[in-house]
Amino acid sequence: MPIPRLVTPCLFTLCLGGTAAAQTQDDAAPGVVVATVTSAVVQTADAYVGRVIAQQRVDLQARVEGILQEVNFIPGSQVSKGDVLFRIEQDVYEADVASARASVTGAEATAKGSDVVLKRNQNLLEKGDVPQSVVDGALADYGQDLAAVDQAKAALKLAQINLGYTEITSPLDGRIDWSSVDAGNVINSDSGVLATVTSVDPIYVSFFVSEGTLIDVRKKGLIADHAIKLKARIHLSDGSEYGTSGQVIYVGTQVRQDTDTIELRASFANPDGALLPGQFVSAFLEDAGATPSLTVPQSALQLDKDGHFVFVLDDKNMVHRQPVDTGQQIAGAWQITSGLKEGQKVVVQGLQKIHDGATVTPVDASGHPTQ
Structure with a gap:
């Protein structure tokens, strides 16, 4: 059956319309993603x-013997310098302090009596009532009694120190680990590390x-x-x-x-x-003294036989090939030592669709048109 003559022009018109649309699409400015040249401090990327x-780590140990009465911390918790972490029974050491203090009192009383005897004999010596040997003996006795006072005071100080050792405190601010002993156990200097405090x-x-x-x-x-x-x-x-x-x-x-x-x-x-x-x-x-320098995203930098370059966008949405010198590469960016200025826009995506002098449709990384 012959085709109506009216159909042929319609088909031809459709073909022409499709060709025109294709040509319009090809001639449209290609879309590219651009980024702004920024200034930042570039640091080394070497890891x-x-x-x-x-900074500090201290092992806590007992210095006196006794029953451990208290463990005053939660393992893994924060402790402060001076906190009492362990307490050993104190009754025996308090009694030692009291006994030593009494010894000091007795020694001081004896020395006071010796001093009185010495002074009396010295007065009698001046009157000629006693020989020099009596005064010398009284002086020696007084000296021995003074030494006994010093010895008693030293014993008191040692007893007070040992009493102080019944409280094991934190020497620093930090965290404390598990205790190696529980309350009720007898501990001494051979018990090893009770716990460790770490700053x-x-x-x-x-x-x-x-x-x-x-x-x-x-x-x-x-x-x-x-x-x-x-x-x-x-x-x-x-x-x-x-x-x-x-x-x-x-x-x-x-x-x-x-x-x-x-x-x-x-x-x-x-x-x-x-x-x-x-x-x-x-x-x-x-x-710490590094100064800011220009950087561009790594994807913007290209390399050919003439060296590194980027495509820079001008105010008419035209791209231009711009040679650049590079510095360090770090965190997905390149340091640019020459060839660019801060605020310029460079193409980072769509590079395969453009060439030097091409007009483009630029958008930023979020897809919004650039100004």
């Missing part, structure tokens, strides 16, 4: 294995850097005999960054020959106890 260590705030992180790294930071003046200007930051085992930076307070005195590394220690504030002794972390050196 070092670090271990958290306590947690501030806390140290120890890590080792290469000899070359140490030479580099010394050349920058960050480590000197009179001051250390070097800081450190750490990442926890889950990859998150610890909230505050730490101050490097110690530089090792020798290079480890097996690894050619030197120990550094940094002090970190740890008010909530998030860092625990023995914990592993990733440590990064931080130059």
Whole structure:
């Protein structure tokens, strides 16, 4: 059956319409994602294995013998300097103090009597009623009695010290672990460690850097005999960054020959106890005096035979190839030492659709059109 002549023009018209639409779509400015050139402090990305260590760690031990009457702490809790953690029976030691105090009183009374005898004999010697030998004997007796007073006072002091040892107190602020003994047991100096108190705030992180790294930071003046200007930051085992930076307070005195590394220690504030002794972390050196420099996202940087370049967007939404010089790479960004200015916009996605001089439709990372 012959096709009506009226159909052919319609088909032809549809074909022309489809071709025109395709051409319009091809000629539209391609969409790209852009980012703003920003200024930031670029720090080294070199990570070092670090271990958290306590600033102070004290093992508590008994110094006198007796029945342990009290254990006054919860294992794992925070304790303060001076808190009474253990108390040993005090009755015997209080009695020793009382006895020693009585001995001091008796010795002082005896010495007072000797002094009276000595003075009387000295008066009699002046009158010629007693020979010199009697005065000499009285003087010797008085000296012995004074020595007995000193000896009694020393015994009293020792008794008071032993009484004080019946209360075992915390020598520092920190956390305390489990007690190795329970109340009711007899303990003495041979009982070993009763518990351990560990300081947690501030806390140290120890890590080792290469000899070359140490030479580099010394050349920058960050480590000197009179001051250390070097800081450190750490990442926890889950990859998150610890909230505050730490101050490097110690530089090792020798290079480890097996690894050619030197120990550094940094002090970190740890008010909530998030860092625990023995914990592993990733440590990064931080130059406290570093100045801000320009950075661009890593995805913006391109490389060809002529070197590194980026595509910069102008105010007419046209992109231009811009050669740049780069510095360090860190945290998904590149440091730009020359070729760009802060506030310029560079293409970070859609690079395969553009070329030098192309007009684009720019949006930011959230998909919103840029101004």
